Amino acid sequence: MAIDDMPKQEALPTSSPEGSGQTxxxxxxxxxxxxxxxxxLYTLSRIGTIREALEAQQTAMQKTLSAQVDQxxxxxxxxxxxSNAQQFDTLRKDLAVASKRTGxxxxxxxxARAQVEQIQNEQREQAERLKEEIAxxxxxxxxxxxxxxxxxxxxxxxxxxxxxxxxxxxxxxxxSELGTLIARNHDDIETxxxxxxxxxxxxxxxxxxxxxxxxxxxxxxxxxxxxxxFNVILQADDMEIEKKDRTVxxxxxxxxxxxxxxxxxxxNKVESKKVTGYVSTPKGAVEVASRSEGAR
Numbered sequence: 001m002a003i004d005d006m007p008k009q010e011a012l013p014t015s016s017p018e019g020s021g022q023t024x025x026x027x028x029x030x031x032x033x034x035x036x037x038x039x040x041l042y043t044l045s046r047i048g049t050i051r052e053a054l055e056a057q058q059t060a061m062q063k064t065l066s067a068q069v070d071q072x073x074x075x076x077x078x079x080x081x082x083s084n085a086q087q088f089d090t091l092r093k094d095l096a097v098a099s100k101r102t103g104x105x106x107x108x109x110x111x112a113r114a115q116v117e118q119i120q121n122e123q124r125e126q127a128e129r130l131k132e133e134i135a136x137x138x139x140x141x142x143x144x145x146x147x148x149x150x151x152x153x154x155x156x157x158x159x160x161x162x163x164x165x166x167x168x169x170x171x172x173x174x175x176s177e178l179g180t181l182i183a184r185n186h187d188d189i190e191t192x193x194x195x196x197x198x199x200x201x202x203x204x205x206x207x208x209x210x211x212x213x214x215x216x217x218x219x220x221x222x223x224x225x226x227x228x229x230f231n232v233i234l235q236a237d238d239m240e241i242e243k244k245d246r247t248v249x250x251x252x253x254x255x256x257x258x259x260x261x262x263x264x265x266x267x268n269k270v271e272s273k274k275v276t277g278y279v280s281t282p283k284g285a286v287e288v289a290s291r292s293e294g295a296r
Contacts, residue, residue, distance in 0.1 A: 176251045176264070180280060184249055184268055189278055199281045205232070207273040214279045214286050216263065228270045259285060 174182045180198070183189040189200050203213040205220040212218070217235025221242065224230065228248045234241045237257045246252060252265040259282065267277035 174249075176253075178251075178253060178262060178264075180251065180264060182249055182251060182266060183278065192280075196283070198283055199286060201279045201281070201286075202276070203278065204276045205274065210235075214263070214281050216265075216279060218265075220275055223270050223272060223275060225270060225272050230267060230270050230275050232265075232267075232275075234265070256285075261285070 176182055181188075181192060183192050183200070186202070189202060192198070193200050199214070201214040203211060203218065205211055205218055207220045207223065210217060210219045215236075217233075217240075219233040219235070220230065221233060222231040229245050231242060231244045232246065232252075234243065234252075234254060236254070241254070243252050246267065248267060248270055250266070253262045254265075255262055261282035263282075263285075264280040265277065266280070267275045269276045
């Protein structure tokens with residue numbers, strides 16, 4: 001057979017190294033993209049969960065804060081109303097005393113009374129507005145503004161009290177270091193009795209003649225008519241205490257066993273062998289002491 005007559009063999013295809021490399025790269029890119037997609041989906045899921053948790057926490061905190069603000073404001077309003085009511089009650093009583101001493105024609109007195117009534121009305125209106133704002137869940141800025149209004153009203157009240165103190169001074173009224181009004185005569189004592197804050201017991205002491213006033217033993221030991229001074233012995237709780245060189249209208253304070261509030265003695269007039277004045281006691285203290293002694 002001739003060489004040319006031999007059957008030809010078909011060439012087998014061979015793979016190119018360059019093509020295989022590109023396929024591997026595409027596969028790797030696909031895997032990376034798939035991994036990124038899965039990671040992104042997980043991240044989005046976590047973000048959603050965290051967002052929901054934060055929103056729930058924020059809502060709970062807002063409710064708690066709102067409740068705390070409401071409670072604080074309610075407590076503040078209650079305390080403010082109580083304080084103002086006490087101050088207004090004191091102002092009315094002082095005005096009543098001043099009115100008793102001067103009559104109804106005093107210009108400063110009328111001015112003080114008008115200011116007290118005006119401030120009381122304004123304070124009542126502002127307290128009502130605060131309560132309405134709390135019911136409507138007012139924000140912090142609104143509450144702060146209303147609180148400033150109430151603070152301003154309290155400032156007006158203090159100014160009115162200063163005016164009243166000035167008026168009282170002009171009318172000759174005086175207060176002791178413990179806040180009691182000092183009566184200078186029988187008419188003043190009657191006025192203080194009508195106010196009803198304390199009980200008042202008038203006395204007249206002769207020198208070296210023991211007397212008992214409001215459950216207290218009193219003995220006048222010495223008088224100085226020229227200097228309006230005196231010495232007196234207080235007898236209480238099985239003790240004797242001598243108060244020396246005291247002056248007219250100077251209050252003498254003392255406490256009795258078991259009493260939380262003070263007693264007060266004032267001498268209004270000094271004569272050669274005699275003094276007159278009064279003992280002021282806590283409201284109802286003498287009646288309580290008498291019942292206790294009777295039960296023994």
